[in-house]
Amino acid sequence: xxxxxxxxxxxxxxxxxxxxxxxxxxxxxxxxxxxxxxxxxxxxxxxxxxxxxxxxxxxxxxxxxxxxxxxxxxxxxxxxxxxxxxxxxxxxxxxxxxxxxxxxxxxxxxxxxxxxxxxxxxxxxxxxxxxxxxxxxxxxxxxxxxxxxxxxxxxxxxxxxxxxxxxxxxxxxxxxxxxxxxxxxxxxxxxxxxxxxxxxxxxxxxxxxxxxxxxxxxxxxxxxxxxxxxxxxxxxxxxxxxxxxxxxxxxxxxxxxxxxxxxxxxxxxxxxxxxxxxxxxxxxxxxxxxxxxxxxxxxxxxxxxxxxxxxxxxxxxxxxxxxxxxxxxxxxxxxxx
Numbered sequence: 001x002x003x004x005x006x007x008x009x010x011x012x013x014x015x016x017x018x019x020x021x022x023x024x025x026x027x028x029x030x031x032x033x034x035x036x037x038x039x040x041x042x043x044x045x046x047x048x049x050x051x052x053x054x055x056x057x058x059x060x061x062x063x064x065x066x067x068x069x070x071x072x073x074x075x076x077x078x079x080x081x082x083x084x085x086x087x088x089x090x091x092x093x094x095x096x097x098x099x100x101x102x103x104x105x106x107x108x109x110x111x112x113x114x115x116x117x118x119x120x121x122x123x124x125x126x127x128x129x130x131x132x133x134x135x136x137x138x139x140x141x142x143x144x145x146x147x148x149x150x151x152x153x154x155x156x157x158x159x160x161x162x163x164x165x166x167x168x169x170x171x172x173x174x175x176x177x178x179x180x181x182x183x184x185x186x187x188x189x190x191x192x193x194x195x196x197x198x199x200x201x202x203x204x205x206x207x208x209x210x211x212x213x214x215x216x217x218x219x220x221x222x223x224x225x226x227x228x229x230x231x232x233x234x235x236x237x238x239x240x241x242x243x244x245x246x247x248x249x250x251x252x253x254x255x256x257x258x259x260x261x262x263x264x265x266x267x268x269x270x271x272x273x274x275x276x277x278x279x280x281x282x283x284x285x286x287x288x289x290x291x292x293x294x295x296x297x298x299x300x301x302x303x304x305x306x307x308x309x310x311x312x313x314x315x316x317x318x319x320x321x322x323x324x325x326x327x328x329x330x331x332x333x334x335x336x337x
Contacts, residue, residue, distance in 0.1 A: 003026065003027050003028065003197070004027065004071075004072035004073055004193065004194075004197055005027070005028045005029075005030070005069070005070075005071045005072050005073075006019065006022055006027055006028070006029045006030070006071055006072070006073050006074070006075060006197075007029075007030045007032070007068055007071040007073070007074040007075065007093035007098075008029060008030065008031045008032060008074075008075050008077065009032050009065075009074060009075065009076050009077065009078055009086075009089050009090070009093070010032070010075075010076060010077035010078035010079070010082075011031040011032065011033055011036070011077065012077060012133045012139075013129075013131040013132050013133045013139055013141075013288070014077040014103060014127055014129060014131060015031070015075060015077030015103075016031075016045060016047065016133065016137075016139040017047060017049065017129075017131050017139050017141050017145070018075060018077070018103075018127075018147075018198070018201075018203055019031055019075065020045050020047045020054065020056055020139070021047075021051070021201040021202055021203050022197070022198070022201045022203075023045075023056055023059060024054055024056060024201070025200060025201040025202070027197065027201065028060065029059070029060060030060040030061075030062060030068050030069065030071060030093065031045075031059060031060065031061045031062065032062050032064075032065055032068065032089065033061050033062065033063065034063075035136070036136045036137050037061060037062075037063040039136035039137045040059065040061050040136070040137040041061055043057075043137060044056050044057035044058070044059060044137065045059060045137050045139070046137060046138045046139070047138075047139045047141065048138075048139070048140045048141065049139075049140075049141035050141060050142065050143060050145070051141070051145065051202055052202075065088065065089045065090075065091075065092045065093065066092055067092075068092045068093045069093070070092075070093060070094070070095050070096035070098060071093040071094070071098050072098050072099065073098060073099050073100075073101055073194055073197075074090065074093045074094055074098055074099070074100045074101070075101050075103055076090075076100060076101065076102045076103060076104060076113055077103050077104070078104065079104070079288075079292070079297075079298075079300055080104050080105065080106055080109050080112075080300050080302070080303035081297075081298040081299075081300055081302075083109075083112040083113075086112050086113055086116050087115075087116055090113060090116045090117055091116065091117075094116075094117050094121070097121070098121070099121055099122075099123060099190055099194070100113045100117055100121055100122045100123070101123045101124075101125060101149060101194060102122060102123065102124045102125065102152070103125050103126070103127050103147065103149075104303065105126075105218070105222055105226075105288070105300055105303060105304050106215075106219075106222075106300060106302075106303025106304045106307055107215055107216075107219065107303065107304075107307040107308045107311060108215075108307055108311070109124070109303050109307075110122050110123075110124040110152040114152060114153070119152055119153035120153055122151075122152040122153065123149050123150065123151055123152055123190075123191060123194070124149060124150065124151075124152045124211050124214075124215070125147050125148060125149025125150070125211075125214065126147070126148055126149070126214050126215060126217070126218035127145070127146070127147050128144045128145070128146045128147075128148070128218070128221075129141070129144050129145050129146075130142045130143035130144050130145075130282065130283060130285045131145070132286070132291065142283045142285065143282055143283040143285065144282075145203065145204065146203075146204040146205070146206070147198060147203060147204070147205045147206070148205070148206045148208050148214045149191070149194075149195075149205070149206075149207060149208065149211075149214070150191070150207065150208040150209060150210060150211035150214055151187050151191060151209075151211065152211060191207045192207055194207070195207040212263070212264075212265050213265055213267065216256070216259075216260035216263070216265045216267060216308075217267055217271060219256050219260070219304070219308055220253050220256050220257060220260075220267070220271060220272070220275045221253075221275050221278075221279065222304050223252060223253075223256050223304060223305055223308065223322055223325070224248075224249045224252035224253055224256070225239065225249065225279060225287055226287045226288065226289035226290070226300075226304055227252075227289065227301075227304075227305060227322075227325040227326075227328075227329055228245065228248060228249060228252075228325075229286065229287040229289060229290040230287075230289055230290050230293045230299065230329060230332060231325065231328055231329070231332070232245055233290075235284050235285060235286055235290075236279050236282055236284065236285045236286075236287065237282075237284040237285070238284075239279075240276075240279055240280045246276075249276065249279075250272075250276060251321060252321050252322065252325070253272050253275055253276065254272060255319055255320070255321050255322060256308070256319070256322065257269070257271075257272055258317065259308060259311075259312040259315075259317050259319050259322070262312055262315040262316060262317035263311055263312060263315045263317075264315070288300070289301075289304070289329075293332065293333075293336060296336055296337070298333060298337070299329060299332075299333050301326055301329040301330055301333060305322055305323075305325060305326040305329065306326055308322065309322055309323050309326055
């Protein structure tokens, strides 16, 4: 079987690492770059990783999506604050019917890609990853890195969607319960092939049948530690080493767990302590939201906090702590712009 061709939209801390791992394994990978295009063209991509350092040259790099070939799989690693660009960026690499794998933080973030290529061609996933872009074409991966992903459209009409009711029902009818067995089998084969490719490249990956569970489990970490890292101006280690900050984090994790349950996603309670314990053991890390704040870039408050707050409200649950954090971050974002 021929290896699948991959496109990377958003080749930063996430896309640069995963795309680089695939390229190192011999996959044809096309990177869409902006500010790093000239540097990577001349000097290649440098990755320092807990999985082994490497430096790749002679990569397929593009300054514009228009020059990208049709690819089998397009990984979306952009920040959700740039999703307005997807209407321009996705059509070239997906023009022959390729699959889109959305690896963005937040809840229901797949809908922007689905609007461009159709929900039946979209997978969504979460990366449990500590990685930063530390310079042009230079990625530093310091901890974790697992990907868990699943099919998107089966989730489109669930309670965790920010879609309006009519639009949500419409997508559920066309792409949810009305699927044929043949379509289910095809989806499974595509997902498994992507999973196999990523694992073969040394990226621990699981294909899940429950994307909502995957998303909410990641939110157990993303909501408290992204938001508190900005509001308290602290790394994950500083938060967990301080009894007051860690108590706040724990109360927020519990609230997110309750919101997930209200939305029909029953996360085993053991994952509350697992989330906190893994963060205690994690290498000192600046969250992506804190780095965005420090570099005066828009923060992903809407995707990571706003969407879950709204989803919980629609399900009859009020996330009081998270909504307060959301309002604080929106103010900080406005003041920082």
